[in-house]
Amino acid sequence: MVAGGGQLHALEAHGLGKRYKSRLWALRSVDWALPTGAITALVGPNGAGKSTLMKAWVGFERPTEGSVAVLGIDPWQDRRAAVIQVGYVAQTPSLYRELSADDHLALAQTLRRTFDRGLARRRLQQLGIPFDARPTELSGGQQAQLGLALALGTRAPVLLLDEPLASLDPLARREFLAVLVEAVREEGSTAVLSSHIITDVEAACGRVVVLSGGRKLLDATxxxxxxxxxxxxxxxxxxxxxxxxxxxxxxxxxxxxxxxxxxxxxxxxxxxxxxxxxxxxxxxxxxxxxxx
Ligand SMILES: Nc1ncnc2c1ncn2[C@@H]1O[C@H](COP(=O)(O)OP(=O)(O)O)[C@@H](O)[C@H]1O
Ligand SMILES: [Mg+2]
Structure with missing residues (x-):
């Protein structure tokens, strides 16, 4: 995608620094411009800053230094406009104990007019998740898959998935990645998938960014x-x-x-x-x- 002669990036960070109340920097001097399309692995050990970076893009964490943008929009300038571009699955998926899988889709539709419940239902079917199951009846892996179905149903051009594979067994990982790869190809969306283990995401990702100690060490295909x-x-x-x-x-x-x-x-x-x-x-x- 080209806007005004320059390339429009799916995700950007410019001199991004984030310091929580403690004096340590969770992110420091991160510069990143991710072109649209494909799946990128965001890899780094625990505490590298992966979740903080994703939360900055969805406007949950305010940069201490620098700025971020989603499809050219800074979430701190226009949170609504930025967040509508993103399907975000937090590291611990926020599911409601009393609601069935299908209730979650219904709720998502109320919260976001454009939510495609039919698409999300098809993804649930593909992942073998019964519509009437409550989170307590689902395995950790199935809960993660419900999170993915909720994110895909947004049909958002940018998907941010924070360690979605951590609680999945090897077969469920493959299914999850297969659904993600197919969705990204069909929708032409851009996905960033974080993980602390590269072998988990290697097969699905065309690009790898390595983060460590809040700094970007590597960014290449x-x-x-x-x-x-x-x-x-x-x-x-x-x-x-x-x-x-x-x-x-x-x-x-x-x-x-x-x-x-x-x-x-x-x-x-x-x-x-x-x-x-x-x-x-x-x-x-x-x-x-x-x-x-
Ligand atoms: N809400 C918070 N308050 C204080 N420190 C935090 C908070 N969230 C994360 N951190 C710190 O920021 C650093 C990066 O954390 P995080 O982004 O969660 O890393 P990752 O997702 O790569 O494991 C860690 O040192 C962590 O302890
Ligand atoms: Mg994390």
Missing amino acids: VPELIADHVIAPSLEELTPGRFVAAFEGPAGEPLILARRDGTVTEGLDRPATLEEVVIGFLAAGRSPAVGS
């Missing part, structure tokens, strides 16, 4: 990350500019993440997995002295 990085056999062979991080693999083996540069040790390098790239950047973020 999955093919770029795979093409641009390798696991190098040893530090000795590396030119200093190629080194990203040294960390331990699953069996405690030392791994060295390096930028691919097409020279010297190329023959000994092996391709890096997306998980290794993400872990490497998180490791580098923890020790800036040895990072890039």
Whole structure:
């Protein structure tokens, strides 16, 4: 989408800083411009600032510094206009104990005139959730899926899903992601999905943003990350500019993440997995002295 000659971004953050009452910064100097379309993974350890960032976009948290925008609208300038663009599922989905799944859809329709109850019902059916079930009769995973159906029913152009997979078993994760991928493709919407584990969301996401300690460490497409990085056999062979991080693999083996540069040790390098790239950047973020 193009407006006034410039590109309209689905989500933006400009010099975003957020400090809660404590003196620590939950977010610091975050600059982000996310183009419309596709699903982006927002990955980072607990406390990285993922929820805070999402809450800033829906106008629940006011930036201490800088600003955010949803499709060009700053939620602090015009909350209604910004929020109507967003289907948001909070990390702990807010469901009403007394209401059935279908009652939740009815309520959503009263709160938002444009809510597409038929679409949400179809998604519930797809996810195998009975219309008459109350949250107490649903598993944690099914509650998350009800949250997704509620978000998709908004037909909002931007979807913000905060750790929706955390309580899902592996099969339910796949179903959830399949429904999300299909919905994003059909509606042409933009989705951001947060998770602390990249392998959970890898299959569904075309782009990865890594957040750690409130700072953005990485923002690239999955093919770029795979093409641009390798696991190098040893530090000795590396030119200093190629080194990203040294960390331990699953069996405690030392791994060295390096930028691919097409020279010297190329023959000994092996391709890096997306998980290794993400872990490497998180490791580098923890020790800036040895990072890039
Ligand atoms: N309401 C709050 N009051 C004070 N500190 C908060 C609040 N919400 C989050 N924080 C702090 O901000 C940081 C980022 O939290 P959060 O955005 O929830 O991270 P994530 O979602 O990545 O786990 C953490 O240090 C957390 O303790
Ligand atoms: Mg969170």
